[in-house]
Each structure stands twice: as structure tokens, then as C-alpha cells.
Amino acid sequence: MAAQGRLNGKVAIVTGSGRGLGLAYAERLAAEGAAVVVNDIDAGTAEAAVKSITAAGGSAVAEVGAVGSTQTAEALVGRAVASFGRLDILVTNAGFLRDTVLWKMTDEDFDSVVNVHLRGTVARGEALPPFARRELGFGAPGDVAGLVAFLASGEAAGVTGQAVGIGGDRLTLWSHPAEAVVRFADGDGWSPDAIAAQWQQAFAPFLQPVGQHFPEAP
Numbered sequence: 001m002a003a004q005g006r007l008n009g010k011v012a013i014v015t016g017s018g019r020g021l022g023l024a025y026a027e028r029l030a031a032e033g034a035a036v037v038v039n040d041i042d043a044g045t046a047e048a049a050v051k052s053i054t055a056a057g058g059s060a061v062a063e064v065g066a067v068g069s070t071q072t073a074e075a076l077v078g079r080a081v082a083s084f085g086r087l088d089i090l091v092t093n094a095g096f097l098r099d100t101v102l103w104k105m106t107d108e109d110f111d112s113v114v115n116v117h118l119r120g121t122v123a124r125g126e127a128l129p130p131f132a133r134r135e136l137g138f139g140a141p142g143d144v145a146g147l148v149a150f151l152a153s154g155e156a157a158g159v160t161g162q163a164v165g166i167g168g169d170r171l172t173l174w175s176h177p178a179e180a181v182v183r184f185a186d187g188d189g190w191s192p193d194a195i196a197a198q199w200q201q202a203f204a205p206f207l208q209p210v211g212q213h214f215p216e217a218p
């Protein structure tokens with residue numbers, strides 16, 4: 001049975017979609033009706049992703065290659081057009097993390113993250129606790145895929161340049177940096193003394209917090 005949904009007739013490329021978040025995005029876009037070009041550097045995972053999508057009733061082909069070069073970009077677009085006749089959606093997901101800032105993490109933070117990430121779902125097959133999904137925004141790749149499918153749809157046609165956060169049950173829209181206070185020097189630029197003379201009265205009242213506040217775990 002062909003997939004039906006808000007992306008019927010659309011064609012998507014999802015880079016790095018052999019596994020992880022990219023796979024979840026590709027599966028969700030296909031479930032919403034889009035034909036998907038699966039891309040990955042790993043041919044085995046790319047082919048497995050195509051099988052998974054087509055077995056579920058979707059349309060997909062694999063284009064193996066490392067994104068980053070013009071050659072791969074042209075091959076991806078060429079594959080979309082050759083296989084499905086057009087290209088509407090590009091999800092530039094491919095990448096990898098280098099989370100090496102352990103020296104900034106307390107023992108409690110480390111234990112909390114490891115407990116939730118490693119023991120919360122994968123150790124025993126149990127769902128993440130509601131606190132982790134709701135307050136911390138922890139979840140699985142499938143939790144993110146709904147946002148990607150929404151942003152690729154006509155319902156989000158006017159949404160661009162936004163910082164949207166999603167994880168678990170938490171969906172957030174982040175503010176953009178914008179000028180809060182402006183003062184001008186008299187032609188010679190700003191010396192430290194001149195800044196200090198202005199700071200407390202003009203700037204300090206407008207200092208803002210940054211990031212997200214996590215409540216204590218129950």
C-alpha cells in the first residue's frame with residue numbers, strides 16, 4: 001500500500017540517513033508520502049534503510065557517498081531527478097558529534113546523563129521516565145522526525161531561519177540574538193573607561209540569561 005500523507009508527490013534527499021536521526025527522518029518523510037533518496041557513506045546501512053522504507057509501503061532509493069563535495073551533491077540531486085523526476089526537500093542531517101568537554105561536567109551531571117541515556121531505554125527496553133521526556137527533552141530519533149516532516153510540508157511554508165528545539169515530549173522555539181541596548185561613542189570608538197562609565201546604568205539592567213533551565217530530577 002502506498003504511503004499517504006502531507007508530503008504526497010514530494011521528493012526528498014536526507015543525507016546521513018542510513019541510521020540514527022537521519023533514518024528516522026527518511027522513514028517519517030516516506031510515511032508522509034514523500035519519495036526519498038537515502039544517502040550515507042555506509043552502503044550497507046543505506047540499502048537497509050531503503051528496504052525498511054519500501055517494506056513499509058514507501059518509495060526510496062539509495063545514493064552512497066560522502067557529502068561535502070560538489071560531486072556528491074550533484075550525484076544526490078541527479079539521483080532524485082532521475083528516480084523521481086524532481087526535488088522538493090533537502091534534509092542536511094549527515095554529521096557526527098565530538099562531545100569531548102567532559103572537564104566541564106560534574107560527576108552528578110555525568111551520572112544523570114548516562115543513567116537516562118544508557119539505562120533509561122536501551123538497558124531494559126523500558127520507556128524514558130516522563131520527567132526526562134518532558135523536562136529534559138530526552139527521547140529517541142523518532143521524536144525528532146515529526147518536526148522534520150512538518151517543516152518539509154506546506155503547513156510550514158512560511159517558516160524559515162528559525163531555531164526550533166525538539167526532544168522527547170518537549171517542543172520549543174528559541175529566540176534569536178537581537179540588539180537590546182545601543183549606545184554610540186563620539187568618534188573615537190569605545191575605551192574600557194568609556195564602557196565602564198555606561199555599563200551599570202545602560203547595559204547591566206538588560207543582561208539576559210542564556211540556555212535552558214533544567215529542574216531538579218524527582
Ligand SMILES: NC(=O)c1ccc[n+]([C@@H]2O[C@H](COP(=O)([O-])OP(=O)(O)OC[C@H]3O[C@@H](n4cnc5c(N)ncnc54)[C@H](O)[C@@H]3O)[C@@H](O)[C@H]2O)c1
Pocket residue numbers: 015016017018019020021022039040041042045065066067068093094095096097
Ligand atoms: N544525536 C543527537 O543527540 C544529536 C544532537 C544534535 C545534533 N545531532 C546531529 O544530527 C546528525 C545525526 O546524528 P545521529 O546521532 O543520528 O548520528 P549517527 O552517527 O547515528 O548517524 C549519522 C549518519 O551519518 C552518516 N555520515 C557521516 N558522515 C557522512 C557524510 N560525510 N556523508 C554521508 N553520510 C555521512 C554516518 O555513516 C551515519 O549513518 C549529526 O549531524 C549530528 O551532529 C545529533
